[in-house]
Amino acid sequence: MRYALISDVHGNYPALCAVLEDANSANINKYIFIGDYYMCFPYSNQVIEKIRNYPNSYAVRGNEEDRIEMLSKKDKSTWTDGQFQALYWYYNEITSENRKYLKELPRSAVIDEHLHAAHWSSEFIGNVEMEKFSTSRLQQRFGDRTPTKEDIITVILEILDSDATFNKRLSELDDGVYIFGHSHIQWHKQYGNKFFINPGSCGFPIDFSGGAPYTILEIENGVVSVDERRIMYDEDKCVNDLLNSSLYMHEKVWNDIIIKEFKAHSEVLMHFLMFVEDYANKINDKIRPYTKQTWAEAYSAWQQL
Incomplete structure (x- = not known):
C-alpha cells in the first residue's frame, strides 16, 4: 500500500x-x-x-x-x-x-x-x-x-x-x-x-x-x-496572484509579511508579531488584537529596521 x-x-x-x-x-x-x-x-x-x-x-x-x-x-x-x-x-x-x-x-x-x-x-x-x-x-x-x-x-x-x-x-x-x-x-x-x-x-x-x-x-x-x-512549480505566479487579489487589497500588512516569509522559506511572521507586541507596549497600547492603526504603524517601523 x-x-x-x-x-x-x-x-x-x-x-x-x-x-x-x-x-x-x-x-x-x-x-x-x-x-x-x-x-x-x-x-x-x-x-x-x-x-x-x-x-x-x-x-x-x-x-x-x-x-x-x-x-x-x-x-x-x-x-x-x-x-x-x-x-x-x-x-x-x-x-x-x-x-x-x-x-x-x-x-x-x-x-x-x-x-x-x-x-x-x-x-x-x-x-x-x-x-x-x-x-x-x-x-x-x-x-x-x-x-x-x-x-x-x-x-x-x-x-x-x-x-x-x-x-x-x-x-x-x-x-x-x-x-x-x-x-x-x-x-x-x-x-x-x-x-x-x-x-x-x-x-x-x-x-x-x-x-x-x-x-x-x-x-x-x-x-x-x-x-x-x-x-518544483511556479512560485512567482503564486506571489503575483496574491499581489493582484482582493485579499491583498483588503489587508496589505499581513500579506506583505506572508510574501517575505514565502520567498525566504524561513520564519518571518513570528519575528514581526514579536516586534508588534513590543511596539504596542512602548506606545502604551494595551488593546488586543492590535488596532488597525497600531498594526500599520508597527509595520512601517519594522520596515525601517
Whole structure:
C-alpha cells in the first residue's frame, strides 16, 4: 500500500496540484491530508474542494480549521481590529459548504491498521518539535548561516535522542506509523517499529528550501519505507496572484509579511508579531488584537529596521 502524505497546503492551489500530479504518477493508493488547508494564498475554495472531493483520501483538521470554527461563533460586527483582517477575509471568502466541511473534520484519524494521523505532533510525542526545533529555533541555532537538509536532520535527531519527554512518550506509544504536520519542516525518523513522519508544508515550506514537499509512505508485507519528495512549480505566479487579489487589497500588512516569509522559506511572521507586541507596549497600547492603526504603524517601523 502506497500513501501520499500532504500537509499544510495553506491555500496554495498550484503547489497542491503539482504534488498531486507527481503522486498520481507514483502509483499511490491512498491520500492523507494533514490540516491547514487555507490561509496564505487566495485559492482557498479550490484547495478545499479538491481535497474534499479527492478519491481514496482522508483528511484531518489543523489549527486553521479550528479558526473557522471559532469565527463561526463570533459576532462579525466585532471584526474591526487590524491584526486579523486577512483571517476575516478568508472566512467570508470560503463558501458555507466548504466551511461546514472544515468544521466537521476530525482532529485525528486512524487509517488502516497502526497508521495514525494528526496535524500536531504533540498528539503523539509532546511539544518537543515546536519547542525545540521549530524554524525559529533553527534560526537561533544556525544564525546567519542557511542550514542544509542534513544540518536540520542532525539537529532534530540530537534533540529527540536527548529529550526526556519525547523518550517517555516514545516508550508509551504502540508500534505504528505516526503522521503529523504543523511545523512546516519535512523530516522522518524510525525508532524500532515506530515511525514518525512530517511531510513538511506542501504550500508554504519554511525549512529553508522551496518547492512543494510531500512524502510517500509505502507499507508492503510489514516493511515500511519513506520517500521524501519536493516538487518544483511556479512560485512567482503564486506571489503575483496574491499581489493582484482582493485579499491583498483588503489587508496589505499581513500579506506583505506572508510574501517575505514565502520567498525566504524561513520564519518571518513570528519575528514581526514579536516586534508588534513590543511596539504596542512602548506606545502604551494595551488593546488586543492590535488596532488597525497600531498594526500599520508597527509595520512601517519594522520596515525601517
